[in-house]
Amino acid sequence: MRIDILTLFPEMFAGPFSESILKRAAEKGLLEIHFHQIRDYTHDKHHVVDDTPYGGGAGMVMKPEPVVEAIESVKRLSDAESRTILLSPSGKLFSQGIAAELALKSRLILIAGHYEGFDERVRSYIDDEISIGDYVLSGGELPAMVIVDAVARLIPGVLGCGESHVEESHSQGLLEYPHYTRPPEFRGTPVPAILLSGNHAEIAKWRRKESLKRTSERRPDMLAGVALSKADRKTLAELNSEPEA
Numbered sequence: 001m002r003i004d005i006l007t008l009f010p011e012m013f014a015g016p017f018s019e020s021i022l023k024r025a026a027e028k029g030l031l032e033i034h035f036h037q038i039r040d041y042t043h044d045k046h047h048v049v050d051d052t053p054y055g056g057g058a059g060m061v062m063k064p065e066p067v068v069e070a071i072e073s074v075k076r077l078s079d080a081e082s083r084t085i086l087l088s089p090s091g092k093l094f095s096q097g098i099a100a101e102l103a104l105k106s107r108l109i110l111i112a113g114h115y116e117g118f119d120e121r122v123r124s125y126i127d128d129e130i131s132i133g134d135y136v137l138s139g140g141e142l143p144a145m146v147i148v149d150a151v152a153r154l155i156p157g158v159l160g161c162g163e164s165h166v167e168e169s170h171s172q173g174l175l176e177y178p179h180y181t182r183p184p185e186f187r188g189t190p191v192p193a194i195l196l197s198g199n200h201a202e203i204a205k206w207r208r209k210e211s212l213k214r215t216s217e218r219r220p221d222m223l224a225g226v227a228l229s230k231a232d233r234k235t236l237a238e239l240n241s242e243p244e245a
């Protein structure tokens with residue numbers, strides 16, 4: 001997969017993308033990431049990318065010309081079909097499902113905004129608009145990093161066989177069960193005995209129950225998107241009938 005990122009701050013990506021799985025994915029030739037400075041697509045002496053908003057109001061708006069010229073120029077760099085994505089607070093909410101869809105593309109072009117956002121006419125040149133969540137951010141760079149990380153992990157071969165495939169529980173759409181490792185007792189708190197029993201069938205049942213319990217308590221909204229077995233429904237019914245601990 002090829003990912004092109006259009007940004008005013010390419011240097012922001014040096015750290016997160018130079019380590020972790022993204023570096024190894026690049027080394028394995030599974031993923032190539034290119035950065036493009038939107039300012040390079042201006043033609044005036046001061047490389048102006050923003051201007052005051054028509055209609056008045058505070059803040060600045062990103063001019064359409066540099067962004068659209070950057071999109072068109074970057075698209076020409078590869079014949080592979082590309083998906084052009086605007087990172088924006090008004091976009092559809094990013095999710096594991098969307099990450100899975102994007103991981104199937106051969107090419108992504110991500111555009112990170114600044115100031116108050118983009119001139120509306122930029123939207124005629126993009127395919128998708130994605131938001132990573134409802135909070136005010138300084139720019140679209142961190143959202144771009146989040147999306148690249150979530151998508152890269154789903155590209156076959158990027159995650160070594162040894163690395164944790166969190167997808168199992170996520171593909172089931174439940175929150176994770178409690179994790180434990182050595183020591184068997186930490187400041188008086190032991191690891192649940194079931195996990196030391198070696199009874200893998202019982203351990204799997206315990207983990208599923210704990211995931212359902214935690215999801216039901218903290219993110220009941222996630223249950224709607226989960227395929228629940230009869231045993232799961234029984235577990236949830238028992239959890240709901242149990243008196244509050």
Ligand SMILES: CC(C)(C)c1cccc(C(=O)NCC2(NC(=O)c3cccc4nocc34)CCCC2)c1
Pocket residue numbers: 087088089113114115116117118130131132133134135136137138139140143
């Ligand atoms: C209602 C609420 C969501 C809180 C809201 C309303 C209005 C503006 C903003 C806001 O944050 N504007 C600033 C910018 N934000 C983002 O780019 C951005 C923010 C959040 C998730 C994202 N996912 O991708 C890009 C994202 C836009 C241009 C510069 C940064 C946020």
